[in-house]
Amino acid sequence: MSNDLHSSPRFQPPPERRDFLGLAAIWSAVVGLGVAALGAVRLPMPSVFPESNSRVKLGPVSRFKEVETTPVPEHRLWVYASDEGLYAISAVCTHLGCIVSKEEGKGFFCPCHGSRFDIDGKVVAGPAPKPLLHLLLSVSPDGQLVVDKQKEVGGDVRLQV
Numbered sequence: 177m178s179n180d181l182h183s184s185p186r187f188q189p190p191p192e193r194r195d196f197l198g199l200a201a202i203w204s205a206v207v208g209l210g211v212a213a214l215g216a217v218r219l220p221m222p223s224v225f226p227e228s229n230s231r232v233k234l235g236p237v238s239r240f241k242e243v244e245t246t247p248v249p250e251h252r253l254w255v256y257a258s259d260e261g262l263y264a265i266s267a268v269c270t271h272l273g274c275i276v277s278k279e280e281g282k283g284f285f286c287p288c289h290g291s292r293f294d295i296d297g298k299v300v301a302g303p304a305p306k307p308l309l310h311l312l313l314s315v316s317p318d319g320q321l322v323v324d325k326q327k328e329v330g331g332d333v334r335l336q337v
């Protein structure tokens with residue numbers, strides 16, 4: 177009876193262990209390549225996405241006038257006070273959106289891919305394609321410093337206060 181079954185044209189022998197391992201290796205490679213392709217597609221997208229309300233109050237203007245550099249980490253920026261007025265520099269790297277750190281007296285450094293910016297936010301070393309953004313500052317009617325995190329201004333723009 178068993179010989180009849182084996183001689184049937186529709187009989188297929190059960191897969192061997194070697195075939196199973198070969199299929200498992202192929203499927204592992206396919207899944208690995210799929211995950212790698214998703215990562216490659218995701219890579220050029222910034223890690224930081226724009227927020228809906230871009231204008232935020234930072235606090236009383238007087239607080240920022242008294243100090244040369246005020247970090248505002250919750251909004252990822254620094255506020256500077258100069259003789260000409262106040263200005264704000266974004267801490268978001270223009271390469272892929274990592275947060276840069278300030279190097280005292282030197283400028284800014286991005287830990288993700290090594291971009292460097294001078295103290296005005298201009299690119300000193302890539303891969304960042306553009307300077308750090310200078311953001312629009314204004315004063316609210318109640319005397320608070322307001323930054324618009326989506327409005328870029330020129331690097332020489334100062335808020336006279």
Ligand code: FES
Nearest residue numbers: 269271272286289
């Ligand atoms: S995200 Fe800053 S250098 Fe790449």
